[in-house]
Amino acid sequence: MTKPSFLPPTVLVISLGGTITMTPTTAEGAAQPTLSAEELLAAVPQLADTGIVVKTQSFTTKPGASLTFDEIEELAGQLRAMDGQSTFDGFVVAQGTDTLEETSYLLSLLYAGQTPLIITGAMRAPYLAGADGPANLLASVTVAANPRARGLGVLVVFNDQIFDAAKVRKTHSTSTNAFTAPDTGPLGTVAEGRLRLLAIPAHKPLPLSTVMTRPARVGVYPASLGDDGTLLAPLLEQVDGMVIAAFGVGHVPATWVPILQEAAQRIPIVLASRTGGGTTLTHTYGFDGSEKDLLDRGLIGAGHLDPYKARHLLTVLLRSGAHRDTILATFAPAGTTAEGRG
Template sequence: MTKPSSPPTVLVIGLGGTIAMTPTTAEGAAKPTLSAEDLLAAVPQLAATGIVVKTQSFTAKPGASLALDEIEGLAGHLRAMDSQGAFDGFVVTQGTDTLEETSFLLSLLYGGKTPVIVTGAMRAPYLAGADGPANLLAAVTVAAGPQSRGLGVLVVFNDQVFDAARVRKIHSTNTNAFASPDTGPLGTVAEGRLRLLAVPAHKPLPLPAATARPARVGLYTASLGDDGSLLAPLLEQVDGMVVAGFGVGHVPAAWVPVLQEAAQRIPVVLASRTSGGTTLTHAYGFDGSEKDLLDRGLIGAGHLDPYKARLLLTVLLRSSADRSAVIAAFAPAGTTPEGRG
């Protein structure tokens, strides 16, 4: 007789956010008050899955107030539990304001085999049509599934599964708020299980060990008529900069001397301010074009959007990475030619 296998075990870790909010004023303004255990109580359907679910409350903040150090601490906590092998999957619940960023940051810092699924809600639990319970049920289902193992950090929202490196928040209020403009979802949750359609195209390079070195990385977005006078003083105050350029990586010609000088001192990464697509390397050659800027020492972000590029550069600088390590880390995104820089 075959011995029955033990049911999968998933740990749900709460960080706060809309999914955990209740009204705290007479006007109905909400704040995060619910624990991870409270969230599970709102999903009675979990009992029918056979999945054993444990809970931890890590913090209780709106997504906008989460800090890099907190996510770094969470990543270390997840790595430690992954090494113990006590869980088949982890689910992190948080606010959607920064979910696209924290999930990517976790993907850079975690590195374990146990899947980490990040989810949240657009409608608080006390509102009609609250989406938190359904998102949590789907996230636990994906976390417990063997197909997720080794895929790193995934985002589950509205029964869709996204690569943390590609997901974007595309709407401020709709429950269908997340998408991956370039690739689409990796899979869906249907009939109580994950239906995986694709896997992430590449994984980040192993990053240097973290140090206590502080790193301040700025993000500056190109806009029509900006002469760069605000950019120059900002470049003097940061350890690295991400420039969100027009289109495939273009900036006003007036910015070129300022960026060239800065790129000799600090890493300056060139991203696109658009919601999809990539920066290029040599399609255009005018002053302020992507080729011109790369030739002057900027580093292409490729398919990484400006927010994710800033996080990758921050992690690298906090790890004391040199310029060659920065270039190598951005190269898999697709537009830093081998040997450039």
């Protein structure tokens, strides 16, 4: 259905909770998520000057750390059902920043609609000086309503910057400039109330199955100096898949090699870098525990995907019933550059 051009754009703002919704609820002034989506929008009177019609929905009220995979899957289902209708020109999801880099990527795997989907939040609660939630909401609604955002996949808008959900990282615990994209930088900015798009995401959303009927437990295990793998071995017996957050370009202690080789015969094990930027390699180093050694022993390279995003991709694949060949084929383009090189 096509919306008549003479009608103003309409954006749906969905609240999941998080700092952007928090107010002090204890005698000590500690904050908890309490505000509804409608109350969030009441703090942004400038929206009235944009000509955008804004609707609201309070999906849940939780801190970001307590959001679940099933809740994000349910939200994605609702968004898919609304995509393509003439009701909304864009969606904005406001949530806690603790898991925003993860939920935005997870949504990009589960929602491949043309209607823009923008994820945002706040680093400072509404009652604090310099609260950033209203500005982030205003910028997010502006981007969501812009036709140039259609078909770009899930975007994160924060501090007037626009990021690809597959690249964005939270890199500071308190700063209002907490979100960056170490490998690519922002795709654009919001200035003078307008979207200034400088680039587009290298990859379109992956056409993954949204029918997830199987349970799957996927872990992330970081490499650290002096870890001999004793703790890793029993953990591998309890999961359906594992992401190894390796040193550098994909290296682990040599003592891990037999443990990982044995486990890789039973479950998919993805090799990612713990560094937060750059890519895993494939054949530069050849010592025991190097990236080439581990890939030769059955591990799957994550490429540019960080360990947390790799975990969500593997989880979606396993819950959809994907076999090893499908997992390998999916991680290949997901972790490479636009030119297709790892």
